[in-house]
Amino acid sequence: xxxxxxxxxxxxxxxxxxxxxxxxxxxxxxxxxxxxxxxxxxxxxxxxxxxxxxxxxxxxxxxxxxxxxxxxxxxxxxxxxxxxxxxxxxxxxxxxxxxxxxxxxxxxxxxxxxxxxxxxxxxxxxxxxxxxxxxxxxxxxxxxxxxxxxxxxxxxxxxxxxxxxxxxxxxxxxxxxxxx
Amino acid sequence: xxxxxxxxxxxxxxxxxxxxxxxxxxxxxxxxxxxxxxxxxxxxxxxxxxxxxxxxxxxxxxxxxxxxxxxxxxxxxxxxxxxxxxxxxxxxxxxxxxxxxxxxxxxxxxxxxxxxxxxxxxxxxxxxxxxxxxxxxxxxxxxxxxxxxxxxxxxxxxxxxxxxxxxxxxxxxxxxxxxxxxxxxxxxxxxxxxxxxxxxxxxxxxxxxxxxxxxxxxxxxxxxxxxxxxxxxxxxxxxxxxxxxxxxxxxxxxxxxxxxxxxxxxxxxxxxxxxxxxxxxxxxxxxxxxxxxxxxxxxxxxxxxxxxxxxxxxxxxxxxxxxxxxxxxxxxxxxxxxxxxxxxxxxxxxxxxxxxxxxxxxxxxxxxxxxxxxxxxxxxxxxxxxxxxxxxxxxxxxxxxxxxxxxxxxxxxxxxxxxxxxxxxxxxxxxxxxxxxxxxxxxxxxxxxxxxxxxxxxxxxxxxxxxxxxxxxxxxxxxxxxxxxxxxxxxxxxxxxxxxxxxxxxxxxxxxxxxxxxxxxxxxxxxxxxxxxxxxxxxxxxxxxxxxxxxxxxxxxxxxxxxxxxxxxxxxxxxxxxxxxxxxxxxxxxxxxxxxxxxxxxxxxxxxxxxxxxxxxxxxxxxxxxxxxxxxxxxxxxxxxxxxxxxxxxxxxxxxxxxxxxxxxxxxxxxxxxxxxxxxxxxxxxxxxxxxxxxxxxxxxxxxxxxxxxxxxxxxxxxxxxxxxxxxxxxxxxxxx
Numbered sequence: 035x036x037x038x039x040x041x042x043x044x045x046x047x048x049x050x051x052x053x054x055x056x057x058x059x060x061x062x063x064x065x066x067x068x069x070x071x072x073x074x075x076x077x078x079x080x081x082x083x084x085x086x087x088x089x090x091x092x093x094x095x096x097x098x099x100x101x102x103x104x105x106x107x108x109x110x111x112x113x114x115x116x117x118x119x120x121x122x123x124x125x126x127x128x129x130x131x132x133x134x135x136x137x138x139x140x141x142x143x144x145x146x147x148x149x150x151x152x153x154x155x156x157x158x159x160x161x162x163x164x165x166x167x168x169x170x171x172x173x174x175x176x177x178x179x180x181x182x183x184x185x186x187x188x189x190x191x192x193x194x195x196x197x198x199x200x201x202x203x204x205x206x207x208x209x210x211x212x213x214x
Numbered sequence: 215x216x217x218x219x220x221x222x223x224x225x226x227x228x229x230x231x232x233x234x235x236x237x238x239x240x241x242x243x244x245x246x247x248x249x250x251x252x253x254x255x256x257x258x259x260x261x262x263x264x265x266x267x268x269x270x271x272x273x274x275x276x277x278x279x280x281x282x283x284x285x286x287x288x289x290x291x292x293x294x295x296x297x298x299x300x301x302x303x304x305x306x307x308x309x310x311x312x313x314x315x316x317x318x319x320x321x322x323x324x325x326x327x328x329x330x331x332x333x334x335x336x337x338x339x340x341x342x343x344x345x346x347x348x349x350x351x352x353x354x355x356x357x358x359x360x361x362x363x364x365x366x367x368x369x370x371x372x373x374x375x376x377x378x379x380x381x382x383x384x385x386x387x388x389x390x391x392x393x394x395x396x397x398x399x400x401x402x403x404x405x406x407x408x409x410x411x412x413x414x415x416x417x418x419x420x421x422x423x424x425x426x427x428x429x430x431x432x433x434x435x436x437x438x439x440x441x442x443x444x445x446x447x448x449x450x451x452x453x454x455x456x457x458x459x460x461x462x463x464x465x466x467x468x469x470x471x472x473x474x475x476x477x478x479x480x481x482x483x484x485x486x487x488x489x490x491x492x493x494x495x496x497x498x499x500x501x502x503x504x505x506x507x508x509x510x511x512x513x514x515x516x517x518x519x520x521x522x523x524x525x526x527x528x529x530x531x532x533x534x535x536x537x538x539x540x541x542x543x544x545x546x547x548x549x550x551x552x553x554x555x556x557x558x559x560x561x562x563x564x565x566x567x568x569x570x571x572x573x574x575x576x577x578x579x580x581x582x583x584x585x586x587x588x589x590x591x592x593x594x595x596x597x598x599x600x601x602x603x604x605x606x607x608x609x610x611x612x613x614x615x616x617x618x619x620x621x622x623x624x625x626x627x628x629x630x631x632x633x634x635x636x637x638x639x640x641x642x643x644x645x646x647x648x649x650x651x652x653x654x655x656x657x658x659x660x661x662x663x664x665x666x667x668x669x670x671x672x673x674x675x676x677x678x679x680x681x682x683x684x685x686x687x688x689x690x691x692x693x694x695x696x697x698x699x700x701x702x703x704x705x706x707x708x709x710x711x712x713x714x715x716x717x718x719x720x721x722x723x724x725x726x727x728x729x730x731x732x733x734x735x736x737x738x739x740x741x742x743x744x745x746x747x748x749x750x751x752x753x754x755x756x757x758x759x760x761x762x763x764x765x766x767x768x769x770x771x772x773x774x775x776x777x778x779x780x781x782x783x784x785x786x787x788x789x790x791x792x793x794x795x796x797x798x799x800x801x802x803x804x805x806x807x808x809x810x811x812x813x814x815x816x817x818x819x820x821x822x823x824x825x826x827x828x829x830x831x832x833x834x835x836x837x838x839x840x841x842x843x844x845x846x847x848x849x850x851x852x853x854x855x856x857x858x859x860x861x862x863x864x865x866x867x868x869x870x871x872x873x874x875x876x877x878x879x880x881x882x883x884x885x886x887x888x889x890x891x892x893x894x895x896x897x898x899x900x901x902x903x904x905x906x907x908x909x910x911x912x913x914x915x916x917x918x919x920x921x922x923x924x925x926x927x928x929x930x931x932x933x934x935x936x937x938x939x940x941x942x943x944x945x946x947x948x949x950x951x
Contacts, residue, residue: 094404096406096418100407103411103418104409
């Protein structure tokens with residue numbers, strides 16, 4: 035099998051820092067942090083990235099693929115620069131999430147699950163993301179935006195479409211979540 | 215003896231060892247709790263919910279920690295508010311299990327309704343149809359009608375190749391994970407996993423190469439639906455058309471018990487093996503076999519099977535009669551002769567050949583020749599006749615020297631790995647290259663290729679001290695005869711000097727090349743005489759094409775196929791394969807087992823013992839054997855180690871745990887019940903009397919051993935070449951690294 039070294043070359047110290055958190059005989063526990071790192075580097079968990087993570091952790095590539103497949107926040111296919119997750123679970127639905135999703139689709143010109151042709155936005159519907167008290171709620175690249183309205187969504191998308199920044203949205207109600 | 219626990223299941227009192235799961239405790243008293251994901255050989259996961267039962271435990275007074283009793287003095291039983299999975303719940307003292315309540319019945323019906331909602335119900339074209347746990351359990355416990363519109367059925371990919379040997383039907387899969395767990399827990403080749411979740415959950419492989427495990431075929435046996443099928447059997451036959459005959463695998467020293475599934479074919483005008491399945495023998499292969507044993511059977515009906523005797527006339531081989539062939543063979547064997555005997559022939563054949571060679575004064579050698587250099591040592595200090603792989607665990611040491619267990623004896627690899635990984639035996643590996651066993655080793659020794667005997671001689675024998683048992687597995691890869699013997703003797707001395715020789719679960723376990731290497735050695739032992747340059751007539755009985763043979767003026771080849779060797783012969787005698795006759799093999803751990811006739815004879819081909827006897831009769835040897843059973847009786851009389859054995863004894867069966875086959879098809883998978891006999895080991899010499907250590911001379915290794923190709927599972931050979939499904943897997947190149 036051909037070896038993949040890209041991640042190890044580019045993110046050497048971060049990989050070492052992650053591995054250092056786990057006992058050597060349990061290093062498979064580092065699978066999720068390494069996948070986040072790979073996703074950060076490549077934008078998604080590419081086949082090459084999954085194989086490289088498997089090599090780093092002495093796992094079979096199928097075991098890595100299985101983890102990526104289980105968790106919705108790992109992407110197996112390329113996604114837009116901004117991944118917009120709209121919750122349409124029960125509390126959000128009671129606050130009009132279904133209608134809101136339709137609006138998002140119209141605004142972006144794509145269906146949920148698709149990416150805009152310019153590669154800027156991916157729209158997904160997701161299960162509960164634990165902010166029911168401020169429904170409807172969305173996440174843009176893991177940053178929460180609460181009490182969403184159609185107008186707020188349009189403002190947000192327009193702002194993101196016009197800037198070349200970091201994925202930080204111009205919304206005072208956002209809140210970060212550091213998964214690493 | 216393990217601590218016992220008392221409980222009641224459906225009013226029946228049950229007493230089982232602590233730790234037993236409720237599902238197994240019920241099975242032990244004949245109560246079948248239906249299961250899909252549970253398999254007695256795999257760790258329970260409680261995923262399918264089919265085994266839900268009502269479980270109650272005695273009420274305990276929190277203050278006194280005593281069981282609360284009612285006015286009649288009976289313990290008050292508290293049942294849970296919901297049903298519990300019987301496959302994940304261990305028994306406890308005083309537990310009361312109810313498997314036949316209305317609540318349980320309704321739960322089973324509901325679970326089946328959920329499973330069937332996503333199931334295509336294409337049983338009429340499904341290979342599992344007829345032996346399918348989902349079919350059986352639906353008949354027994356399922357709803358009689360579906361509340362779902364058939365046209366709205368969930369559909370998914372069919373015929374997904376997971377490798378070239380196994381196909382997945384995604385819509386038949388019920389996500390029980392038996393295949394995933396088998397590959398992770400048993401084969402340690404986790405190339406199958408779940409992907410996604412909920413409705414989207416499916417089995418995937420992302421490995422490179424994909425699903426190409428030596429044990430992959432077993433996943434199709436334990437798959438409780440028709441989701442996994444083998445490239446070899448899919449769409450070939452319906453299970454109810456198949457006749458089942460107990461047999462043995464001939465391809466390595468383990469002696470796996472097989473069931474040959476045959477069917478009458480109009481196309482070819484005779485019976486054919488449609489499928490090879492494992493036959494349960496908990497002492498040998500449990501319920502597993504390797505893929506070589508499963509798929510290599512096609513040689514039995516290869517186009518170039520020999521049907522008639524052939525004689526060379528004007529440079530070409532032409533058909534002749536047995537009468538003429540036997541007369542010519544007998545005439546030629548009057549001259550100085552040598553007989554070479556392969557190690558796949560039955561004990562009965564080898565015994566007669568040895569008697570014959572002695573009678574006419576012919577040279578006699580075993581092929582491959584290497585094991586004959588150490589088979590006496592392996593036998594003398596072999597594992598005990600009551601040895602049980604399941605007993606190996608904490609406190610025991612398993613030493614693997616110069617052997618690649620997964621390649622040379624795949625099912626022993628499974629058993630030894632479990633002893634180490636699951637039960638805590640200490641593994642020490644010594645080899646000139648890396649093997650899969652290295653993964654589990656507590657200590658690893660390395661030496662130069664061919665230097666195993668020198669390495670062993672340099673070790674101190676006292677390093678095994680303190681072990682409860684010491685099992686030493688060894689191979690002859692890249693060794694010459696004297697080195698292999700020196701290695702076996704050195705290892706034997708460790709056991710003798712350490713006080714392990716003769717203990718049941720201690721001893722040598724040799725990685726012989728074929729199914730009857732030990733048996734042929736035992737039969738030939740006292741008649742063996744090396745061939746020399748005076749050989750006029752050479753008779754080769756089942757000898758591989760790459761085995762060296764002395765020069766001769768006239769060559770008789772006795773084989774089942776028109777091999778490269780047969781093509782160059784002067785006289786070719788057609789023999790029946792193991793599937794068309796009966797006989798016995800002696801495995802590498804000295805278990806003598808029977809195989810039975812599954813196919814009718816092919817053309818005029820004859821069993822090897824018949825051919826030998828007919829030639830011998832032309833030398834006026836008074837043999838009138840009608841069947842292998844009679845020859846085996848003679849073996850028992852004349853070969854001392856076989857004295858306690860008889861067809862009657864080795865054909866004996868007794869109930870095995872876990873129960874497999876018969877009505878338990880749905881509990882364990884499509885493995886076959888053992889009706890052909892569990893076999894019996896003859897005693898190692900060390901069990902009869904104390905042995906003195908060998909006087910070992912370690913030679914300088916010669917090149918003779920280095921030239922030999924390692925014994926990889928899929929190494930090239932006359933038999934594997936005739937199995938189209940395995941052709942892509944054949945390894946022709948020697949392994950170097």
